[in-house]
Amino acid sequence: MAGRAGSDRRAEILRAAADLFAARGFHGVSIDDLGRAVGTSGPALYRHFPGKEALLAAILLEVSERLAADGKERAEAWIDDPRRALEELLRGHIRFALTEPALITVHDRELDNVPEPHRRRIRRLQRGYVEQWVSVLARLRPEADPPTLRAAVHAAFGLLNSTPHSAQELAPDPMAELLLAMGRAALLAGD
Amino acid sequence: MAGRAGSDRRAEILRAAADLFAARGFHGVSIDDLGRAVGTSGPALYRHFPGKEALLAAILLEVSERLAADGKERAEAWIDDPRRALEELLRGHIRFALTEPALITVHDRELDNVPEPHRRRIRRLQRGYVEQWVSVLARLRPEADPPTLRAAVHAAFGLLNSTPHSAQELAPDPMAELLLAMGRAALLAGD
């Protein structure tokens, strides 16, 4: 099945890189490690990406875009039902975290290693995603001020993103239910 | 015994190392960086620690011990009031996370870089700490099975430990209150 090998290569490299970066950290993975993970030599990667940092940037950009787009879609679909919108945001994020643990891990650990041209864009996307959650939550908790809501959303992300590290305790399905219940309760906790 | 002066230096090195490891990751910090952070040259550190990995091991061991000991103390002090025991566990962990963000960060990111003799001990301490929480929580939620409780505790740690990354949104005091409310709600969420 060598049919469509060419264009898949880029995605294959990014996936392998995300797994390795998640497991050992950006600086803990060498170019040769990355090449070996896709069955080539190290320098072969320079035919697809200009450098190691570009790999990381591509991973983070794609993740940030997916999260932001998905969040926007869900929030807008339930624009008049914030309770349901929050539920959908939670489900979407949880599904992503359980499906792509490596991406979630890299996404919230390695931003500092992305060089400046791309870092700003990734930050913007991340901030937009957070604000999506904040604006939904603001309608459910009108008494809370925005800084508190932002901190609460960040804390909830910490809860949801912890899955990759604790992983094997539970099967994906009950884990999703557990995270949903905990995330909802945490975000709606008055005090 | 020259205990005081020598051990000041040691503690100073460990603190600087924790800050750097938290900010840039274990592999992102060089021996020269570590030396510079305490006003000496890089190789001077070998007068106090056998190597870079030993620095990390010492940091993680101390943190794990502090958490485990503190958790045990609080849980046993309220052995007959699990509601209060959970409250105390939460407060203790939150205080630690807010007071020592670098230690918390290194503690849950860098275990894989600790070589084997010490890693096992650190893991044992960490597991003991988790079980402390689980056993308190089990009395508050008798219907839940242990794997679910363990996963819930890990998720709660993710929530509490996210502080260092979101940090500057809120002053420490309201942040502590927010985390307490969210952690309590998340852990007690029936479903």
Added chain:
DNA sequence: CCCTGATGTTAGCGATCATTAACCGCGGAG
């Protein structure tokens, strides 16, 4: 049939890394 672009390979370059070696000032005990 060759030319060319895409995608590999190995060799090598300069930088940086963790660690060791060799040396030194100094404070306090005998």
Added chain:
DNA sequence: CTCCGCGGTTAATGATCGCTAACATCAGGG
């Protein structure tokens, strides 16, 4: 006084790093 060990220095070593150079293979179109 002397000696010696503690805690520092600079220099050097071998490994590894990201990346570039130079070359190879091969498919397809003219």
